[in-house]
Amino acid sequence: MDLLRSMESFARVVRAGSFAGAANGLGVSRAIVSKHVQDLEDNMGARLLYRTTRRLSLTEIGVRHYAFCTRILDEIEEEREQVVKLHREPRGEIRMMAPKSFGNQYLAGAIADFVATHAGIKVALVLGDDAPISASLIDNGVDLAIRLTPAVSSTMMVQRIGTLRWLLCAAPSYLNARGTPRHPADLTQHEFLLHSKYLDNGVLTFKTAPRKSAVKVVGRFSANSSLAVRSAARRGLGVAALPMYCVADDLADGGLMEILPGYALAPQPVFALYPQQRLLPTKVRVLLNFLKVRFQGPL
Secondary structure (H helix, E strand, O other), X not given: OOHHHHHXXXXXXXXXXXXXXXXXXXXXXXXXXXXXXXXXXXXXXXXXXXXXXXXXXXXXXXXXXXXXXXXXXXXXXHHHHHHHHHHHOOOEEEEEEEOHHHHHHHHHHXXXXXXXXXXXXXXXXXXXXXXXXXXXXXXXXXXXXXXXXXXXXOOEEEEEEEEEOEEEEEOHHHHHHHOOOOOHHHHHHOOEEXXXXXXXXXXXXXXXXXXXXXXXXXXXXXXXXXXXXXXXXXXXXXXXXXXXXXXXXXXXXXXXXXXXXXXXXXXXXXXXXXXXXOOOOHHHHXXXXXXXXXXXXXX
């Protein structure tokens, strides 16, 4: 027995004053409506309608139950309308995770612009250098996570939403003391500041036409944070590979200088992760689309 269908058929019969009228309104046969009402009466263990060849009338229990059915059905319809409205209009809070340096120096500004133009949405941005684990996203109620490394999970959806441009740079004091590299091979003679999340075992990859090349670099300083590597580079400790968003101000004020500008480093993709579900909440979909547009072109 479908209780809600039976309640709806009963309420329709009362409103229409006949089984035929209720059947027409529901787009089903009179026999189906009659069965629904009979099922409801059987479930309640009481007669709800008096039936004669000329008219229908409610029993005393039927009057009470009709009021109950009307209230429940109206609340269900109101809730359906609210859900549809919320799905169409972006509202609510988004809990979001991202790497600390990328979040602080680039993403935070983008999220601030997003919130400023979407009054109905709140964003709680959680930053950390540890890469989010798929299972923990769901456990912690995270709606969206930004990663700079790919992830494979049957419970998460992954989309590539942008690309980070990396470049080589060093402080003027270091270049004055050690000289400026003119070719990627020259880097083997320099102190390198190693970014553990970008360099694969100290191998620096160049995506320069007509062919890709790789150089093994070494150094006494390593970190898993762009901010830490940037700080060491500004102190003149060596050559660093860093994302453009991280060093744009340093290049502008002369604190760092780009080296080997004619040799393009391998870019790094930016990924968005979110729990796998049939319908992505509108608030998350709107933010995801905003970030895709914001991250167009190398960051």
